[in-house]
Amino acid sequence: xxxxxxxxxxxxxxxxxxxxxxxxxxxxxxxxxxxxxxxxxxxxxxxxxxxxxxxxxxxxxxxxxxxxxxxxxxxxxxxxxxxxxxxxxxxxxxxxxxxxxxxxxxxxxxxxxxxxxxxxxxxxxxxxxxxxxxxxxxxxxxxxxxxxxxxxxxxxxxxxxxxxxxxxxxxxxxxxxxxxxxxxxxxxxxxxxxxxxxxxxxxxxxxxxxxxxxxxxxxxxxxxxxxxxxxxxxxxxxxxxxxxxxxxxxxxxxxxxxxxxxxxxxxxxxxxxxxxxxxxxxxxxxxxxxxxxxxxxxxxxxxxx
Amino acid sequence: xxxxxxxxxxxxxxxxxxxxxxxxxxxxxxxxxxxxxxxxxxxxxxxxxxxxxxxxxxxxxxxxxxxxxxxxxxxxxxxxxxxxxxxxxxxxxxxxxxxxxxxxxxxxxxxxxxxxxxxxxxxxxxxxxxxxxxxxxxxxxxxxxxxxxxxxxxxxxxxxxxxxxxxxxxxxxxxxxxxxxxxxxxxxxxxxxxxxxxxxxxxxxxxxxxxxxxxxxxxxxxxxxxxxxxxxxxxxxxxxxxxxxxxxxxxxxxxxxxxxxxxxxxxxxxxxxxxxxxxxxxxxx
Numbered sequence: 001x002x003x004x005x006x007x008x009x010x011x012x013x014x015x016x017x018x019x020x021x022x023x024x025x026x027x028x029x030x031x032x033x034x035x036x037x038x039x040x041x042x043x044x045x046x047x048x049x050x051x052x053x054x055x056x057x058x059x060x061x062x063x064x065x066x067x068x069x070x071x072x073x074x075x076x077x078x079x080x081x082x083x084x085x086x087x088x089x090x091x092x093x094x095x096x097x098x099x100x101x102x103x104x105x106x107x108x109x110x111x112x113x114x115x116x117x118x119x120x121x122x123x124x125x126x127x128x129x130x131x132x133x134x135x136x137x138x139x140x141x142x143x144x145x146x147x148x149x150x151x152x153x154x155x156x157x158x159x160x161x162x163x164x165x166x167x168x169x170x171x172x173x174x175x176x177x178x179x180x181x182x183x184x185x186x187x188x189x190x191x192x193x194x195x196x197x198x199x200x201x202x203x204x205x206x207x208x209x210x211x212x213x214x215x216x217x218x219x220x221x222x223x224x225x226x227x228x229x230x231x232x233x234x235x236x237x238x239x240x241x242x243x244x245x246x247x248x249x250x251x252x253x254x255x256x257x258x259x260x261x262x263x264x265x266x267x268x269x270x271x272x273x274x275x276x277x278x279x280x281x282x283x284x285x286x287x288x289x290x291x292x293x294x295x296x297x298x299x300x301x302x303x304x305x
Numbered sequence: 306x307x308x309x310x311x312x313x314x315x316x317x318x319x320x321x322x323x324x325x326x327x328x329x330x331x332x333x334x335x336x337x338x339x340x341x342x343x344x345x346x347x348x349x350x351x352x353x354x355x356x357x358x359x360x361x362x363x364x365x366x367x368x369x370x371x372x373x374x375x376x377x378x379x380x381x382x383x384x385x386x387x388x389x390x391x392x393x394x395x396x397x398x399x400x401x402x403x404x405x406x407x408x409x410x411x412x413x414x415x416x417x418x419x420x421x422x423x424x425x426x427x428x429x430x431x432x433x434x435x436x437x438x439x440x441x442x443x444x445x446x447x448x449x450x451x452x453x454x455x456x457x458x459x460x461x462x463x464x465x466x467x468x469x470x471x472x473x474x475x476x477x478x479x480x481x482x483x484x485x486x487x488x489x490x491x492x493x494x495x496x497x498x499x500x501x502x503x504x505x506x507x508x509x510x511x512x513x514x515x516x517x518x519x520x521x522x523x524x525x526x527x528x529x530x531x532x533x534x535x536x537x538x539x540x541x542x543x544x545x546x547x548x549x550x551x552x553x554x555x556x557x558x559x560x561x562x563x564x565x566x567x568x569x570x571x572x573x574x575x576x577x578x579x580x581x582x583x584x585x586x587x588x589x590x
Contacts, residue, residue, distance in 0.1 A: 007407035014400050015393075102393040105444075107358070109408050110380035303359065 004111055008119035009127060012093070018085050019128060023135030026081045027142060030074055034143050038150045052156040060164075067166045068266060074139050075175055079182075082132040086124050086183070090193035091204040093120040094295060103299075113299040117194065117292050124190045129179040136175055140168065167265065174266035178240070181275055184285065185238045191288030198295040239278040242271040307334040309455050309487050310355060315363035316511075317350050324350040325361065326511035334454070335484040337501055340491045341581055342508035348491050351508065352459050355489070356385055368454060381410055384448045385457035390464070392440055394433040398426060405447055417450035420480060438469040445473060449481040456481060458490040462497075470497055477501075499577040507584050514584045523574040526583075527563060529556045531570030539569045546583035557583035 013019060041048060055063060094117070097103040106116065144166060148158035183190060189212075196208040216227040275281060310332035317325040325347045332338050342348040354361040357372030357379055365372060370379045392401065398421070406414045421428065424442040432440060441462070448456065462470040478501055482488060492498060499505075499519070507515040517525065531539050536554040540547070542565065544556035557575055558566060566572055575583065 004408055007404055010407075011400075011404055014397075015395055097393075100394055101388070101391045104387040104391040105393065108380070108385050108387065109405065110377050110410070111408055112377050303353075 001115070004115050005119055005122065008111065008116060009123060012119065012123045013127070015096075016089055016092075016123075018089075019131050022081055022085050023078060023131060023138075026078055027135060027139045030077060030139060031142050031146065034146055038146070042150075042154070048154050052151070052154060052161070055161050056156070063161070064167050067162065068171060071140050071143075071166065071171055072266070074143060075136050075171075078136045078139055079132060079179065082128055082135070083182075086128050086190070087193060088205075089128065090120070090124050090190055091197050091208055093123075093194060094198035094299065095200065095204045113296045117198070117296045117299065120194055121190065121288070121292055124194070125183040125187065126180075129183055133176055133179045136179070137172055140171070144168075170265050170267045174270055177267075177270055177272060181240050181272075182238065185240070185275075185281060186235060186284075187288035188234075188284045188291070191291030195291040195295045195298075198298050234284075238275070239280065240271065240275040241269050242274070243269060308332070309334055309368055310489070311364075311366045312355075313364040315351070315354060315361050315365050317347075317354060317359065317361040319350075323511050325354065327363070328508075328511070328513050330506060330513060330516050332455075332487060332489060332504075334487055336503045337482065337488045337490065338504040338506060339495070339498055339502040339577070340489060340506045340508060341495055341577075342491075343585060346508045347511040348508050349459055350511075352385075352457060352489070352491065356383070356457060382453055383455040383457065384451045384453040385459070386444055386448055386461045387459050388463070390437070390440065392432045392444055395431065397429060397431050398435075398443060399428040401432070401443070401447065402428070405451075409451055411452040412447075413450045413452065417446050420446035420450060420476075438465060441465060441469060441473060442476075445476060449477070454486060456486065456488045458488065458492075460492055461490070462492060462494065470494065474498055474501055495578045495581060496576065502577075505577060507581055509585050515580070519577075522577075522580065525560055526575055526580055527558045527561055527566055528573050528575040528579060529558065529566050529570050530554070530573075531556070535569045539566070542566070545587040548582075557587075 055066075058066075097106060107113075144162055148162055151158045151161055192212075193204075193208050197204050200207040212231055216232050219225070219227045308331045310330075312331070313329050315325055315328045316323070328347075328351065340348050340351070350359065353359040354365055355367055355372060357367075357374075357376035360373045367379055368382050372379050396404075402414055402417055405412050405417075418428075421443065424439065424446070426435060426439050426443050426446075432443070435443065445461075462473050465473070474497065477488070490498065490502075502519050504518050505515065505522075506513060526545075529539055529544070530550070530553050532553045536556075539554070539556055542558065542561055544561075545559050547554055547556045549555070557580065563572070
């Protein structure tokens with residue numbers, strides 16, 4: 001069982017090289033973008049000097065907030081690109097084998113349909129997030145290294161301005177939680193895409209997104225919001241954050257508005273207990289399980305010859 | 306002799322079509338059974354039932370297992386080629402070997418590599434880069450490197466030229482077959498494999514028309530070439546089927562009196578192809 005799973009997951013990695021190519025390409029583009037910014041920025045000596053002085057003089061909290069925000073931009077870009085990879089992978093995983101008829105070969109080996117479908121889910125929910133995480137950490141390090149060289153060349157102290165304030169560990173712990181929690185939260189979508197991939201005869205992308213887009217619209221005409229909440233709102237309502245709004249992150253005690261100090265820490269904004277105890281998470285996982293079971297049933301009973 | 310496949314009153318219906326109709330047969334260890342039938346006769350459905358790819362009515366046991374419900378256990382001991390053009394085109398040959406080695410407990414990588422070394426299939430090539438003949442060689446190398454008791458081949462040489470077909474069956478006998486192994490094969494190219502078969506089965510409209518060992522055909526079936534009045538007399542003996550060849554009548558008889566037929570013309574044992582036509586056309590008539 002485990003040996004088969006490992007072999008199946010390896011096979012997915014051999015087939016879907018985009019798991020490696022995409023983060024490499026995204027990291028490269030961002031690195032080139034950062035480098036271009038630095039090269040162009042080097043021409044504005046006065047501005048750089050002012051920026052370096054300003055950055056040296058701001059408080060550690062502010063500097064940390066600024067760097068966390070900056071690194072988060074890289075995190076979000078890598079995560080979104082890998083999210084897109086996940087969607088296309090799920091839509092292709094049971095469709096491609098039927099399209100090229102290789103399903104007849106795979107099914108001639110002693111591997112059950114359930115093992116095959118489970119391997120696809122594991123790739124979407126564990127392997128791609130793991131690749132995403134590695135890509136994010138590598139991108140952070142690459143960008144910080146490039147920035148360090150640049151800051152030193154400009155006469156600043158990279159150790160003081162970047163590495164002391166970056167709160168890398170805090171950032172990476174929070175990212176680790178996020179990259180594995182988000183697929184769990186979006187499990188019903190993953191299950192739906194895998195199911196569609198195993199069922200439709202053509203255009204899995206269209207067939208997957210059409211009901212997602214159209215059904216809530218139809219529901220709206222009946223002045224109901226059940227599907228809107230369950231489908232459209234779900235990606236934006238992950239119950240993983242301790243504060244629900246930007247307002248909750250602010251401190252108005254001194255008369256002005258300031259970011260609460262603990263909110264500078266990304267990890268501090270996460271509430272894993274709230275996430276794990278959310279009934280909506282478990283309901284979503286059940287829906288994903290049912291859709292996966294349906295995909296297994298279809299793969300088992302449909303005549304592909 | 307151990308019975309590897311045992312079917313009792315097996316039936317399969319697709320909507321209004323009765324694909325397999327109350328079929329009973331058995332396959333013993335160490336035999337090579339050829340399953341023949343016209344298109345839509347039900348042979349692929351029957352093979353699918355044997356492979357556990359489809360459920361069916363009646364009792365069907367393969368290696369003592371229920372093929373549909375115990376499919377994974379079954380596939381540890383049997384192997385099959387449903388179609389040679391189904392190997393994943395994106396995969397490298399070496400990866401294919403890695404994958405089968407990791408998932409099939411009876412696969413011998415050493416044997417597969419040895420078999421492949423006799424072909425022009427490169428291990429670093431992708432399947433899509435291979436010719437159709439090479440893909441067949443690769444598929445056969447993978448399958449014959451599995452120490453399985455039962456090998457099932459459904460139209461394995463479809464679309465291949467005569468050279469590859471001859472090589473395929475030659476390799477099958479040389480590399481795979483022995484008295485512990487059993488082969489069940491379907492093909493339209495009856496003439497090419499009749500000399501390697503130990504048993505034949507004809508299926509038509511979902512029913513078995515003939516199920517017999519090859520060496521018993523001469524006792525059961527005779528083909529008479531005759532003409533004129535003798536032909537009229539022969540017709541009185543109720544031939545299974547009659548056809549015209551160069552102005553002469555060729556009649557196929559089942560369980561007929563050899564002595565009487567000898568007096569009416571030239572006698573011989575019909576080829577499997579001729580017998581197949583006679584049985585199918587005779588069944589239609």
